[in-house]
Amino acid sequence: MLSPRRAVKPLVITLGLFLLLLLVMDSCMQFRMSKKEINTFFSRKEKKGTLHTYIQDHQKINYLSVGDAILPLIIFVHGSPGSLSAFIDFMADTALLKRAQLISVDRPGFGESNFGYGVKSVKRQAEVLKPILEKHKSNRPIILVGHSMGGPVIARMAMDYPELVDGLVIVAGSIAPDLEPNETWFRAPLATPFLRWILPRSFRASNTEIYHLKPELQDMLPLWGKIKARTIVIQGKKDVLVDPGNADFAKRMMVNADVELVLVDDMNHFVPWSHPQLIRNALLKLLEEEIPKVNPN
Numbered sequence: 001m002l003s004p005r006r007a008v009k010p011l012v013i014t015l016g017l018f019l020l021l022l023l024v025m026d027s028c029m030q031f032r033m034s035k036k037e038i039n040t041f042f043s044r045k046e047k048k049g050t051l052h053t054y055i056q057d058h059q060k061i062n063y064l065s066v067g068d069a070i071l072p073l074i075i076f077v078h079g080s081p082g083s084l085s086a087f088i089d090f091m092a093d094t095a096l097l098k099r100a101q102l103i104s105v106d107r108p109g110f111g112e113s114n115f116g117y118g119v120k121s122v123k124r125q126a127e128v129l130k131p132i133l134e135k136h137k138s139n140r141p142i143i144l145v146g147h148s149m150g151g152p153v154i155a156r157m158a159m160d161y162p163e164l165v166d167g168l169v170i171v172a173g174s175i176a177p178d179l180e181p182n183e184t185w186f187r188a189p190l191a192t193p194f195l196r197w198i199l200p201r202s203f204r205a206s207n208t209e210i211y212h213l214k215p216e217l218q219d220m221l222p223l224w225g226k227i228k229a230r231t232i233v234i235q236g237k238k239d240v241l242v243d244p245g246n247a248d249f250a251k252r253m254m255v256n257a258d259v260e261l262v263l264v265d266d267m268n269h270f271v272p273w274s275h276p277q278l279i280r281n282a283l284l285k286l287l288e289e290e291i292p293k294v295n296p297n
Helices: 004-028 035-042 122-136 150-160 184-190 201-211 213-226 245-253 276-290
Strands: 050-056 059-066 073-077 101-106 142-147 167-171 230-236 259-264
Touching: 050 122, 059 122, 073 122, 073 150, 101 122, 122 150, 122 213, 142 150, 142 276, 150 167, 150 213, 167 276, 184 201, 201 213, 213 245, 230 245, 230 276, 245 259, 259 276
Parallel strands: 073 101, 073 142, 142 167, 167 230, 230 259
Antiparallel strands: 050 059, 059 101
């Protein structure tokens, strides 16, 4: 028969290995670049990126800015999980930088914006990103790009602050409440205090917002008519994470906006990486339509 001391030792070792595994998972699944990695990325670029932070109602927001502040502004809003680095290659796109200043943000709970502490309210996320719009508007057009979970966030920004938003590019956006997949069977347990701590911080923040997304989208239903910004919706028909019907929902609900659908038969959910040219082309099109004479070069 094992002595109590010998019986405890394997348990301690097992617990230690489990905690080590959790630390390794958290380290490997952060979906963000360090400040050093971002600086290294821009070290060989003609235009350098600068990181900025601010506090809005106790929420820290981090964002990356590149380009000329007198040009129109494009703001990229990532999905879930993710960070501003999801759009890092766009931040060095010379075709866009000739026509616009570019900003990519860390949404609440991701990157360097209170990492791991997600915000379930889409309205609240729009509120804490509003200072970027207010600071950089300066009588110039602002175009918002939102991928996946970034889609409802930029839509909410256009609903609540229509005077600050001139264009939208919704990329595989989760915007239709009735098309949200039923994932409560696994998200609900992971949202409990007992299991929540097991998740890597990026997935912890992601579960917080996605678990509550459907009622948030339902709250937005009466507000779609407030959007007046010219909009392009990009959606793959082979997207298994966001139902392709979300694109038709946008067209149907945005009754006071000029909405164009870009539907691709063989495209999945990960458009910023698999088909970045579609986003680039949409942005260049909006820039040309809205402000053709700002930068004739």
